[in-house]
Amino acid sequence: MAFTSDLDQITRAAAGEPAAIRALVHRYSPGVLTLASRMLGDLAEAEDVTQETFIRAWKALPGWEPRAKFSTWLHRVALNLCYDRLRRRREVLPGDALPDLADASAGPMEALDQMQRVRSVEAAIARLPERQSAALTLCALQGHSQAEAAEIMDISVEALESLLARARRTLKAELLGEGGQR
Structure with missing residues (x-):
């Protein structure tokens, strides 16, 4: 089970073993970076958050108690750092964090139209209140279960489900209002 393996690596990393630290960073940094990119809309800022997440993790590791999965705890640290940055910014700018979903077999006009729709969705998610954006990002974009995201x-x-419902209603209304039904 990964949790047992993580616990072993966490123990070794807390003791300062470089190989264990590298293994944990290698395993978890892509997910943390993706979460931060989607929340912040800026890859450079997301990289800073990812680095800060791991710095905070290593400082806290000796006293860390496995009340939750390590990945859940790490994502919470990253999410809180994202919230801090969003509050300082006071506005969220959509970025290039989501992959282009354009179908390679589509013609150039269809691909451009699809990319514009993806950008509209990114921008709409970025304009959501931060907790709704986080809930939607964690569940719909990051693939976390509702229990993990909560x-x-x-x-x-239940609170997460409420945030997701409000986020979906807001997105639907905004996207349908922008350009008619899609």
Whole structure:
């Protein structure tokens, strides 16, 4: 089970073993970077958040108690750092964090139209209140279960479901209002 393996590596990393630290960074940095990129819309800022997440993790590791999965705890640290940056910024700018979803077999006009739709969705997600954006990002874009996302956000599953419902309603209304039905 990965949790047992993580616990072993966490123990070794807390003791300062470089190989264990590298293994944990290698395993978890892509997910943390993706979360931060989607929340912040800026790859350079997301890289800073990822680095800060791991710095905070290593400082806290000797006293860390496995009440939650390490990945859940790490994502919560990253999400809180994203919230801090968003509050300082006071606005979220959509970025190039989501992959281009254009179908390679489509013609250039169809691909351009699809890319514009993806950018509209990115921008709409970025304009959501930060907790709704985080809930949608964790569940729909990052693939976390509702239970995991609720734990990362430190809220109940019911509260997460409510955030997701409000986020989806807001997105639907905004996207349908922008350019008619899509």
